[in-house]
Amino acid sequence: MIRIILPGLIVACLAASPVCAQEAKPPTSSQWRHGSALLDTPKYPPDFKHFDYVNPDAPKGGLVRLGAQGTFDSFNIVVAGVKGAPEQGLGLIYETLTTSSLDEPSASYGLLAEAFSYPDDYSSVTFRMRPQARWHDGKPVTVEDVIFSFEVLKANSPTYAFYYGNVIKAEKIGDREVKFTFDEAGNRELPQIMGQLLILPKHWWEGTAPDGRQRDVTQTTLEPPLGSGQYRIKNFAAGRNAAYERVRDYWGETLNVNVGKYNFDEIRYEYYRDATVLLEAFKGDRIDFRVENSARNWATGYNFPAREDGRVILEEFPARASGVMQAFVLNLRREKFSDPRVRRALNLAFPFEDIRKTIFSGQYERVSSYFHGLDIASSGLPEGQELAILESVRDKVPAKVFTEPYMNPVGETPEAVRNNLREADRLLREAGWELKDRRRVNAKGETLTIELLGDSPNDERVFLPYKSSLDRLGIVTSVRIVDDVQHVNRTRSFDFDIVSGIWGQSLSPGNEQREFWGSQAAKREGSRNLAGISDPGVDALIDRVIFARDRAELVAATKALDRVLLAHDYMVPQWTYGMQRTARWNRFSRPETLPRYGASGFPTVWWFDQAKAEKTGAIR
DSSP: OOOOOOTTOOOOOOOOOGGGGSOOOOOSSSOOBSEEESSSOOSSOTTOOSOTTSOTTOOOOOEEEEEEESOOOBOOSTTTTTSSOBOTTGGGTOEESEEEOTTSSSEEEESSEEEEEOOTTOOEEEEEEOTTOBOTTSOBOOHHHHHHHHHHHHHHOHHHHHHTTTEEEEEEEETTEEEEEESSSOOTTHHHHHHTOEEOOHHHHTSBOTTSOBOOTTSOOOSOOOOOSSEEEEEEETTTEEEEEEOTTOTTTTOTTTTTOOOOSEEEEEEESOHHHHHHHHHTTSOSEEEOOOHHHHHHTTOSHHHHTTSEEEEEEEOOSOEEEEEEEEOTTSGGGOSHHHHHHHHHTOOHHHHHHHTSTTOOEEOOSTTBTSTTSOOSSOOHHHHHHHHTTGGGSOGGGGTOOOOOOOOSSHHHHHHHHHHHHHHHHHTTOEEETTEEEOTTOOBOEEEEEESSTTHHHHHHHHHHHHHHTTOEEEEEEOOHHHHHHHHHTTOOSEEEEEEEEOSSOOTHHHHHHOHHHHTSTTOSOTTOOOOHHHHHHHHHHHTOSSHHHHHHHHHHHHHHHHHTTOEEEOEEOSEEEEEEESOEEOOSSOOTTSTTOTTTTOEEOHHHHHHHOOOO
């Protein structure tokens, strides 16, 4: 299961844990629950006081400034995947029916809902709302708000429409009870998925703005929306910054799932168009905390006085929350990528080892699975239950999944690089792309051209060596860097040859795999299926994952799915790093025990430390 990510919030994903080695324990009846775990019983009992990874006595106060690259022009999260660029902190003002803990791999507990229930066959789920839940204007959060939110999100957001596609009815069955009915039984994730529903204020969106204008939930807006969460929008400058202030009379301040969290009085997002300027803003003390994604910056970009005298701290945190697939995405909707031999040739041409040495300072490892970093990734040859699952779809999958383990090409030496390019040349010729006048052309005389599309000047560091390698094969390659808005619009409409993509994966994959690799998602603009994968074998294996009856079957089906996706060479795998690299000005403190699946947990469980701030320097 992968949760829909709300901007500004740390959201739990599932990761490797001994807990997950146990088989699922199905519910015995449709009973009211304070919490639920996908594969076991929840860790925390009904009367728990707070999560183990928070400081319940953390002081409230202070300001934290976070950096954002790009821009924003909307506060309407409903159309975020279709229209406009949403502000990144919007998730701070909203809440969901349930919330996850960050020290369990698959558990959720009541937030706006005080309890929930579902039958043995998982064919529906019912939530009972907390009577004390309030919007920031003092009005109660109601069942009508829940139904309204479900309907407008499903009607206006392609992502939510797909994610909630199996929900056929939302109905009020009591003053504080709402029931969601599904069109299929046996899908263990659907009750938890519905707990992630973002709840919007019906009365606000159907009302009028201060200027008398009727609000429209289907359009972008820069009117600060009403929420029920721990923060509200304090002020903003469109495209430049947005500040969120802690709500002093927040209704859920003492809830066990909230104690010790969201301790800052103000969280501010500062926007910069360029990654280089963003780093300089941090070094100039305009930003307090940042996650560093550049190996070069991590190695050499922080050699400045504040780091040397201890005012700035660099620290890595284990990224246990999820596995990952990160890759160059080949747009299969374009005929030139339809032949798997062409796709494999593009992998053979990628000079990963040279890039790791010259650009990444020896960091990173090559991604070799769609579930890289998790023990559900495929390896070797299939056997046991995985083999049996693959046999059931033998006529729909590449024959080599039974005989050849997947391997990325390796180019550690000049000779190995030359051999890779020779093999790429052979595959391209077999696919009908001959080399004439140093260019790849087909029988129609068409030249094989590729555009590498990125949204940051930093992309050029990797794109250009890849381009050079592709040029050697006679593939006419161009690099195009566009601004964030153009990049979003082009990827959203699948207007690209090759872009970089990343998918977080959990230890318990499920419905999100349809959104990532399913045939229906391939046809829908704005979906996560950037590659346009539309394959009956893949679809059949996704269903085996979703409807797995126990942990053993889930693992076997996931490995089978992984193996088939790799065998098609839909993507050119990139790289990953198993730690979250962070840099911060030393004016914050944290709990002694951080959440196991929350990496740094910043800013959710941290707090402003006045004594450290005085030594570091005043916040401007």
